[in-house]
Amino acid sequence: MPCAGYLISPPGADRRFWPLTVPRNHRYCELGWSARALSCLAEAEACRKKWDAGAARETERVFARAAAKDPRYRKMTTRELKTTGLWRWRLSTSAIQLAKSEEKHRERARVYLKFAEFRRLSTLQLR
Numbered sequence: 772m773p774c775a776g777y778l779i780s781p782p783g784a785d786r787r788f789w790p791l792t793v794p795r796n797h798r799y800c801e802l803g804w805s806a807r808a809l810s811c812l813a814e815a816e817a818c819r820k821k822w823d824a825g826a827a828r829e830t831e832r833v834f835a836r837a838a839a840k841d842p843r844y845r846k847m848t849t850r851e852l853k854t855t856g857l858w859r860w861r862l863s864t865s866a867i868q869l870a871k872s873e874e875k876h877r878e879r880a881r882v883y884l885k886f887a888e889f890r891r892l893s894t895l896q897l898r
Contacts, residue, residue, distance in 0.1 A: 805887055809811055811880035818873035830856030 776795045784805065833856035837844035844852060860866050 796862035805883070808880045808887070811876045811883065815873045815876035815880065818869050818876065822866060822869040822873065825859055825863070825869070826860040827861035829863070832856065833859065 830853055833844060833852050837847060837852055844855070847855065
């Protein structure tokens with residue numbers, strides 16, 4: 772690697788994880804771990820936004836049913852309608868899959884950041 776033996780740090784890097792000393796004769800680049808973590812966090816946020824949008828749609832649907840005098844919803848208060856919409860969404864297959872996907876991406880980001888922190892600490896101990 773051209774950066775072997777140097778301290779490396781991506782622009783605007785978190786100081787808890789960077790700079791990182793690249794050992795001499797190193798054969799792969801450490802910068803990818805930080806980029807992977809950011810990518811996973813972006814995916815997790817996208818899943819969260821989809822989940823929130825689905826919850827809003829289901830809540831609107833419940834309110835529309837109540838306004839149309841659906842016997843299941845017409846006597847509910849606003850708070851009860853919101854709660855019902857949220858519970859209906861939470862129990863849906865789409866909501867469950869989105870929640871699992873969000874958690875999976877957040878866990879991957881944590882793993883990548885932990886690895887970067889481990890590498891940083893191990894290189895500090897080598898000095």
